Amino acid sequence: MVNLVAPLSMSQMAFRRLWAYEDEPRLNRQARQRMMDRRDYLSGLKWVWACNGEVPPDAVTVGDSAEDQKCYIGRAHHQGSVTPGQIIPHRKACCIPWGGDQHEQNIYEVLCTTGRFVPISEKSTEALLRASSAGVSEDGEPLFIGRVLHEGKFICGKVQRSHGVCYVSHEGGEVGFSEYQVFVVDSPELLDCHYWVSADDNQIPKNAFITESNESGNIYVGRAGHRASCTPGAMNPATQKCHIAWGSDEHRKSKFEYLCNCKGKFVKTQENYIPVGAIRGGYSEFGEPLFIGRVQIGNQFIVGKVQPSHKVCYVPYRGKEVAYKEFEILVLE
Incomplete structure (x- = not known):
């Protein structure tokens, strides 16, 4: 059964402070993540x-x-x-x-x-x-x-x-x-792993990851920057934008990235249990790793962000950010 969660209480706000740095990191988070991705790729x-x-x-x-x-x-x-x-x-x-x-x-x-x-x-x-x-x-x-x-x-x-x-x-x-x-590493090899590609002139990458298909077309996993975060969501073909959840509201982003070359599947989980092989989709404004989650509402799946310290998956729905304690999370096959 899906559980809705009310907007953040004072106790939930305390979880945010768990990830707030005492001093803001000297290296921009986006630059640091790109650096790490490149080093992991080159080191094998x-x-x-x-x-x-x-x-x-x-x-x-x-x-x-x-x-x-x-x-x-x-x-x-x-x-x-x-x-x-x-x-x-x-x-x-x-x-x-x-x-x-x-x-x-x-x-x-x-x-x-x-x-x-x-x-x-x-x-x-x-x-x-x-x-x-x-x-x-x-x-x-x-x-x-x-x-x-x-x-x-x-x-x-x-x-x-x-x-x-x-x-x-x-x-x-x-x-x-x-x-x-x-x-x-004895013999470094370049890994065949997933990566993110910037949206360009409404051209969808051939190997973009599809989370579901509906009457509007394929729904793709995406992510976008917002208020110092990099937040997972989904590109809706009806709007040609990436829909993300942040700060109690739904945000539609024209600048975003597609998840590509991903050999993954969604599995059921709940609260802050992150299964082995979960795919990180971004980071919060406080630097906390965010994962890619989805919930079923009616006969459609809505993709959003899993924030472990909050023990929920946030999804954008009808203009709002809605939280669920039970959800699916994207993991490597």
Whole structure:
């Protein structure tokens, strides 16, 4: 059963503050995302979204021992950064080092590309030239995947070249090591993955993703910028605009992007459960990752944004932004 949710209450507004940066990131969000997409493409690293300690079958473990195989290489968004760390299933989170502390994020990305760890020391740093870029600091500096052997087990974290160390999260804090191992992809390959294409003169890309068809034609998944956000929605052929939900209202955008080359399907979920392989569609005005969701109203599907901190999917409907606790979310097949 579909559940409607009233406009944001004061308690819901508190969720927004969870994603509000104490200081506005120095790198524009759109520029940072394009940078990350390009680096992921060139490095050949495949990342899959998941939550609550779940990982896909091809997730890469932190090490080879039985103990190390209980943890997986991941990364998470935090304070304007995309920071590598490790997913600990029993903690239902990806633990990342940042700002002197350990932070646990229950929505994260999982590494699904195999490679090897190469030793780095103060006297031997050549392998850093082959390291695979896996994140970005709040200032736009590339971050890499590193691991250290500490107290008999491997701990995975971030390598920040300008600091000359590998930071890992340990016992609630951030600890730096000058000797560590860095992750290198053995044979980088360009990934066959989905991407976004700007709308141009009403020409629809041949491989644009169709969410449904009706009497007006095909409905395509799209996204558009609005008030510092990049918000998922759908292009309606009747209006030739991308319809998005934001701030209690429906907005129709003439400048937008199509989701293309997407091998995905919609699956049922609810509240803030993000299934393994969910496709991120954008980000909120506070930098929170947004996913692509849809709900059925009558005999039509309406595409909108899934905002995990609000535990709903917002869709644009009859001029308003409407929230649903039960919905479908787009995931990779």
